[in-house]
Amino acid sequence: xxxxxxxxxxxxxxxxxxxxxxxxxxxxxxxxxxxxxxxxxxxxxxxxxxxxxxxxxxxxxxxxxxxxxxxxxxxxxxxxxxxxxxxxxxxxxxxxxxxxxxxxxxxxxxxxxxxxxxxxxxxxxxxxxxxxxxxxxxxxxxxxxxxxxxxxxxxxxxxxxxxxxxxxxxxxxxxxxxxxxxxxxxxxxxxxxxxxxxxxxxxxxxxxxxxxxxxxxxxxxxxxxxxxxxxxxxxxxxxxxxxxxxxxxxxxxxxxxxxxxxxxxxxxxxxxxxxxxxxxxxxxxxxxxxxxxxxxxxxxxxxxxxxxxxxxxxxxxxxxxxxxxxxxxxxxxxxxxxxxxxxxxxxxxxxxxxxxxxxxxxxxxxxxxxxxxxxxxxxxxxxxxxxxxxxxxxxxxxxxxxxxxxxxxxxxxxxxxxxxxxxxxxxxxxxxxxxxxxxxxxxxxxxxxxxxxxxxxxxxxxxxxxxxxxxxxxxxxxxxxxxxxxxxxxxxxxxxxxxxxxxxxxxxxxxxxxxxxxxxxxxxxxxxxxxxxxxxxxxxxxxxxxxxxxxxxxxxxxxxxxxxxxxxxxxxxxxxxxxxxxxxxxxxxxxxxxxxxxxxxxxxxxxxxxxxxxxxxxxxxxxxxxxxxxxxxxxxxxxxxxxxxxxxxxxxxxxxxxxxxxxxxxxxxxxxxxxxxxxxxxxxxxxxxxxxxxxxxxxxxxxxxxxxxxxxxxxxxxxxxxxxxxxxxxxxxxxxxxxxxxxxxxxxxxxxxxxxxxxxxxxxxxxxxx
Amino acid sequence: xxxxxxxxxxxxxxxxxxxxxxxxxxxxxxxxxxxxxxxxxxxxxxxxxxxxxxxxxxxxxxxxxxxxxxxxxxxxxxxxxxxxxxxxxxxxxxxxxxxxxxxxxxxxxxxxxxxxxxxxxxxxxxxxxxxxxxxxxxxxxxxxxxxxxxxxxxxxx
Numbered sequence: 068x069x070x071x072x073x074x075x076x077x078x079x080x081x082x083x084x085x086x087x088x089x090x091x092x093x094x095x096x097x098x099x100x101x102x103x104x105x106x107x108x109x110x111x112x113x114x115x116x117x118x119x120x121x122x123x124x125x126x127x128x129x130x131x132x133x134x135x136x137x138x139x140x141x142x143x144x145x146x147x148x149x150x151x152x153x154x155x156x157x158x159x160x161x162x163x164x165x166x167x168x169x170x171x172x173x174x175x176x177x178x179x180x181x182x183x184x185x186x187x188x189x190x191x192x193x194x195x196x197x198x199x200x201x202x203x204x205x206x207x208x209x210x211x212x213x214x215x216x217x218x219x220x221x222x223x224x225x226x227x228x229x230x231x232x233x234x235x236x237x238x239x240x241x242x243x244x245x246x247x248x249x250x251x252x253x254x255x256x257x258x259x260x261x262x263x264x265x266x267x268x269x270x271x272x273x274x275x276x277x278x279x280x281x282x283x284x285x286x287x288x289x290x291x292x293x294x295x296x297x298x299x300x301x302x303x304x305x306x307x308x309x310x311x312x313x314x315x316x317x318x319x320x321x322x323x324x325x326x327x328x329x330x331x332x333x334x335x336x337x338x339x340x341x342x343x344x345x346x347x348x349x350x351x352x353x354x355x356x357x358x359x360x361x362x363x364x365x366x367x368x369x370x371x372x373x374x375x376x377x378x379x380x381x382x383x384x385x386x387x388x389x390x391x392x393x394x395x396x397x398x399x400x401x402x403x404x405x406x407x408x409x410x411x412x413x414x415x416x417x418x419x420x421x422x423x424x425x426x427x428x429x430x431x432x433x434x435x436x437x438x439x440x441x442x443x444x445x446x447x448x449x450x451x452x453x454x455x456x457x458x459x460x461x462x463x464x465x466x467x468x469x470x471x472x473x474x475x476x477x478x479x480x481x482x483x484x485x486x487x488x489x490x491x492x493x494x495x496x497x498x499x500x501x502x503x504x505x506x507x508x509x510x511x512x513x514x515x516x517x518x519x520x521x522x523x524x525x526x527x528x529x530x531x532x533x534x535x536x537x538x539x540x541x542x543x544x545x546x547x548x549x550x551x552x553x554x555x556x557x558x559x560x561x562x563x564x565x566x567x568x569x570x571x572x573x574x575x576x577x578x579x580x581x582x583x584x585x586x587x588x589x590x591x592x593x594x595x596x597x598x599x600x601x602x603x604x605x606x607x608x609x610x611x612x613x614x615x616x617x618x619x620x621x622x623x624x625x626x627x628x629x630x631x632x633x634x635x636x637x638x639x640x641x642x643x644x645x646x647x648x649x650x651x652x653x654x655x656x657x658x659x660x661x662x663x664x665x666x667x668x669x670x671x672x673x674x675x676x677x678x679x680x681x682x683x684x685x686x687x688x689x690x691x692x693x694x695x696x697x698x699x700x701x702x703x704x705x706x707x708x709x710x711x712x713x714x715x716x717x718x719x720x721x722x723x724x725x726x727x728x729x730x731x732x733x734x735x736x737x738x739x740x741x742x743x744x745x746x747x748x749x750x751x752x753x754x755x756x757x758x759x760x761x762x763x764x765x766x767x768x769x770x771x772x773x774x775x776x777x778x779x780x781x782x783x784x785x786x787x788x789x790x791x792x793x794x795x796x797x798x799x800x801x802x803x804x805x806x807x808x809x810x811x812x813x814x815x816x817x818x819x820x821x822x823x824x825x826x827x828x829x830x831x832x833x834x835x836x837x
Numbered sequence: 838x839x840x841x842x843x844x845x846x847x848x849x850x851x852x853x854x855x856x857x858x859x860x861x862x863x864x865x866x867x868x869x870x871x872x873x874x875x876x877x878x879x880x881x882x883x884x885x886x887x888x889x890x891x892x893x894x895x896x897x898x899x900x901x902x903x904x905x906x907x908x909x910x911x912x913x914x915x916x917x918x919x920x921x922x923x924x925x926x927x928x929x930x931x932x933x934x935x936x937x938x939x940x941x942x943x944x945x946x947x948x949x950x951x952x953x954x955x956x957x958x959x960x961x962x963x964x965x966x967x968x969x970x971x972x973x974x975x976x977x978x979x980x981x982x983x984x985x986x987x988x989x990x991x992x993x994x
Contacts, residue, residue, distance in 0.1 A: 077934055081929065083937035083940055084912075084944060088871045268874075268971070268973075269936070318874070318937070318938030565935045566936075727932055727978065730975025735972070757881070758881035766979075767964070771977075
């Protein structure tokens, strides 16, 4: 391969570095109306009255929008395919406000200052209600987060708002209780994972104008432009044909931009007034009024026989979706479906529980999407079981984990919101990942720890899997055309959000057409100009959209050969094409001459191919994560000395970008494992609402990352590729927890794992001994 | 309204405007320069970094009044220099760019660091760039990029 599996620089890197106009706000019209949202100071309240007369009278205030301006069309902002597996439980604006930061009303004016002035003049009288803030007490609480009757589910997801339930799920294979009872070794442990904030550097941003065809044109920093178009159309009753959504360069998403944020208000204001408008979230709004990762409580029971074979897994999970149910069921299910198959030799497995509403910032999609929560619990529990059995945790995994060509019945049972799809692991190099990782971290030299006097160094590990798109639901498509002078335009619905998909997809097309990346001009994510794609989520782009690009390029190549065959008067299968020239016996024609001829001659013809792809399966990438941690014995202060990731993601289309994905995900995972924590006050107000109080890893927190890819070729992927966007985030929480255990014999079962928690636990144990 | 004079990317400018406006807004709105970006508006993330008399500052935290008589260079101005060329090549080679929102600020920080310390070690790079947050990368590639720039551009700083 000449292009694929090479470190091609990003197709857009140079322009981005220079600061060229690229991101959503760079395209806002100069005199856009500014939209500002007045946000709820209460965790739960009903709006009694709004006095906005003096605000409306201000010079420069265009309009003030309240719930009374909108028809009550319940929708979900989740940004998923249709029908969504998330409840339709949100209105553009509502008379109830359900968390501190929820939307009360919108002020539209000519400047930030005037909007602020207007907001200061508006008087809102609330009936303050008792909020539900503890997710363990939410189910059947006397207070209902969603008391209204005009909300609904699109199909059965266990939605029961009268019990504060956004969704629920239950599955069991075999008889878990019976198998557990027959096991020689059993453990039962409860784990907690916290809310994590995405903290993408570019805040949520959207702007709109009406074009000369009287159509609504939105620029949006989104991961899902086609879903945005559909959801706006449905909720605001604007014909789909009247809306165009363009996604420019996106400054990071990580799942946070899968959902709708300011799009609904911006679309409405411009559609009604005919004037351009824009909305840029403040950093406080990004923290307080967008989304977090779903916090979960996971009760895990494991049972093994005397030989160390895992026989049963029981997982009772409670998830907190906050005030609205975006991604409630699907994130929940992934906590099982992309974790439990790791141990596929069990006789029985159960996964069940509820997703509840509370009066906190809603939870939504976030890289890892449930798998990181499930992984922390299961991979911690496995080490606890090993300790009880006095068995080496790596040996246990080697014995029990998924192997190549094997399967798990879970794939057929658990999909995302629906049933799943049966599949065999055509590629699963977990064994290589584990043995290589063990070598790279010098496991045998350190395990369980080395006592350095004041310091103690230990190692910990975990294995993980993810998916590659949602089978039979996610579609990607691509269109590719040949231009005169022999270069190509590649149009894809796939959504570049900084992960490098424009580069990777260009590489796939270039490889098929035997050309170089600079001859493939990519344009992505414009609902008018590019074919449909579900967007950037579920680790789908390289695999799903990549397959579509592969097919489209292959089809175009076939069209080109057909035309050349006409010129050569031969069979198209007899022609050789090396990317620059076509050959048949002694005849040859260059691609440039050929493309010019079919552009400027009687035989004029535009060659263009469009193709799409829906995966019949979702081949999981796998990885093993190993960490070496140094602890200060007295203070328990932790330093991650080295994080080793050995990944099976099939072929790396671009090894440099693939490494970037894994490294970046590891650092986000370490943040979640060690200090990131969305914190609320007792009355539900966010405390960690800025970058000072919500710490993300900086350069100083990262010592060494060692990332390697094992040889792997997934037949169903483009040039053998699987996905790599999410897998990296899953292992750090469990690996760190296991390293703490290996250092001190202390088990921390709630995230983040801080020095404070370790010390408290240490003292607790010491006091018990006394 | 106050008259404020400053140099922006080598060109003298006179503005008659509110001196309390943030330098970032003036750069983006009055000069349509899109390199400096607002990531947090709190001086925490460094996406809005520019050079003020050759030193890095977060333009979201600088009132326009403070730049009266001073010299400001944004990524747009800096990108015509030899130093930029070396840094750019190093970032591209290392793959230090993902979403790119932090990148112009990161390059400004690199310039500010190298102009003070042309041969920083790993730790000095980490300290020098610690005011610029990145949520996409594992930072290693960026550190590698700064080291490459320091080596390839030896003598420029």
